[in-house]
Amino acid sequence: MPRYLKEPEFKHGQVARTGVLLINLGTPDAPTAPAVRRYLREFLSDPRVVEIPRLLWLIILNLFVLTTRPKQSAAKYQLIWKREGSPLLTWTRKQTLLLKGYLGERGGEQPVITFGMRYGNPSIAAGLDELKAAGCDKILLLPLYPQYAASTTATACDAAFAHLLEYRNQPAVRSIRSFHDHPGYIAAMAQQVRDYWMNNGRPEHFVMSFHGLPRYTLDRGDPYFCHCQKTARLLASALQLEESEYTVSFQSRFGRARWLEPYTASVLQQLGKAGTQRVDVFCPGFVADCLETLEEIAMEGKQTFLAAGGREYQHIPCLNDSALWIRALADLTTQQLTGWEHPLDTPENRLEAARIATSRSRKMGAKQ
Ligand SMILES: C=CC1=C(C)c2cc3[nH]c(cc4nc(cc5[nH]c(cc1n2)c(C)c5CCC(=O)O)C(CCC(=O)O)=C4C)c(C)c3C=C
Numbered sequence: 001m002p003r004y005l006k007e008p009e010f011k012h013g014q015v016a017r018t019g020v021l022l023i024n025l026g027t028p029d030a031p032t033a034p035a036v037r038r039y040l041r042e043f044l045s046d047p048r049v050v051e052i053p054r055l056l057w058l059i060i061l062n063l064f065v066l067t068t069r070p071k072q073s074a075a076k077y078q079l080i081w082k083r084e085g086s087p088l089l090t091w092t093r094k095q096t097l098l099l100k101g102y103l104g105e106r107g108g109e110q111p112v113i114t115f116g117m118r119y120g121n122p123s124i125a126a127g128l129d130e131l132k133a134a135g136c137d138k139i140l141l142l143p144l145y146p147q148y149a150a151s152t153t154a155t156a157c158d159a160a161f162a163h164l165l166e167y168r169n170q171p172a173v174r175s176i177r178s179f180h181d182h183p184g185y186i187a188a189m190a191q192q193v194r195d196y197w198m199n200n201g202r203p204e205h206f207v208m209s210f211h212g213l214p215r216y217t218l219d220r221g222d223p224y225f226c227h228c229q230k231t232a233r234l235l236a237s238a239l240q241l242e243e244s245e246y247t248v249s250f251q252s253r254f255g256r257a258r259w260l261e262p263y264t265a266s267v268l269q270q271l272g273k274a275g276t277q278r279v280d281v282f283c284p285g286f287v288a289d290c291l292e293t294l295e296e297i298a299m300e301g302k303q304t305f306l307a308a309g310g311r312e313y314q315h316i317p318c319l320n321d322s323a324l325w326i327r328a329l330a331d332l333t334t335q336q337l338t339g340w341e342h343p344l345d346t347p348e349n350r351l352e353a354a355r356i357a358t359s360r361s362r363k364m365g366a367k368q
């Protein structure tokens with residue numbers, strides 16, 4: 001039964017607020033095979049992620065993928081797991097706290113900020129419930145994927161909208177579709193890379209590696225590939241790189257189908273074979289370091305490049321908690337919230353709400 005049939009949700013005297021829900025992919029609860037299996041089951045059962053005929057895929061998923069991959073992936077997660085937990089979760093939590101602090105420093109009315117994960121914990125539903133309990137009647141969804149893909153951004157919004165089916169008193173909702181060309185995001189990445197080069201010297205070749213997608217997504221109209229190319233072009237231009245000095249590639253291929261090309265592993269192999277002295281790899285599509293950057297790029301990528309004959313390999317960390325990135329997040333948020341005032345959010349109504357709240361708490365106090 002939908003929850004709204006059971007619960008009256010209208011609270012008299014509650015002051016309306018604005019909420020921001022940061023959303024990321026999610027990660028297993030522990031680096032163990034059972035926890036990774038639970039996570040992969042939820043992730044890979046999403047029809048937005050694997051678009052092959054349902055029945056066929058559920059058979060493959062249950063008979064082959066979930067019987068072998070959890071153990072292999074858990075071993076990889078063990079290599080990158082931190083004392084506080086999964087890097088993706090800890091960075092997302094830190095970004096949320098820093099954004100709160102940053103907006104707090106700007107003064108004025110502050111939105112309520114929290115985060116939710118599309119798969120695993122804490123969920124998008126829990127994040128929305130938290131915002132609702134705080135009295136938010138306007139909610140901004142901010143999926144932390146710079147480039148739009150149906151398998152990431154769209155499914156994150158789907159999950160949020162699906163949870164709203166449970167509410168009687170729904171908030172107004174806005175969502176950020178992509179920020180692949182946002183000047184603040186590009187500037188933050190350019191600074192991150194420049195700082196790295198200042199401390200560690202410059203490479204002979206620079207690789208920008210994005211998460212891959214099946215090639216059919218491009219044919220079906222997903223803008224992801226084009227968003228990645230635009231991000232790469234803007235970042236290369238901010239770094240004043242010539243076209244011959246960098247390569248754009250796609251990592252994390254899953255399954256046997258053709259994915260977006262060139263594949264990062266092939267690019268690293270070719271660069272190694274060509275005797276490149278030093279390659280630096282940066283992952284603009286990930287705003288937080290995670291399994292795909294810390295294991296696949298920093299560890300596996302290095303092995304691939306060195307085994308092919310390359311000399312030196314560096315993985316440049318993702319934006320994580322860098323100052324310009326938190327500022328970019330604050331700008332993205334503020335730009336969306338500006339001009340979204342509630343028509344009834346007048347000083348008179350706020351005063352009225354405060355009066356109701358005060359008289360109610362006085363009555364409660366008298367009872368005790
Ligand atoms: C940044 C954008 C991402 C896109 C686009 C994306 C598409 C996509 N991914 C898979 C399969 C897997 N991805 C896995 C991990 C993973 N993927 C992203 C981001 C994107 N995925 C992140 C941030 C992570 C890391 C999560 C973490 O816990 O650190 C995994 C799980 C690990 C493994 O077993 O390899 C799978 C599987 C598909 C099929 C897909 C698009 C169709």
Ligand SMILES: [Fe+2]
Binds near residue numbers: 211
């Ligand atoms: Fe992925």
Ligand SMILES: [Fe+2]
Binds near residue numbers: 252291292296
């Ligand atoms: Fe991977």
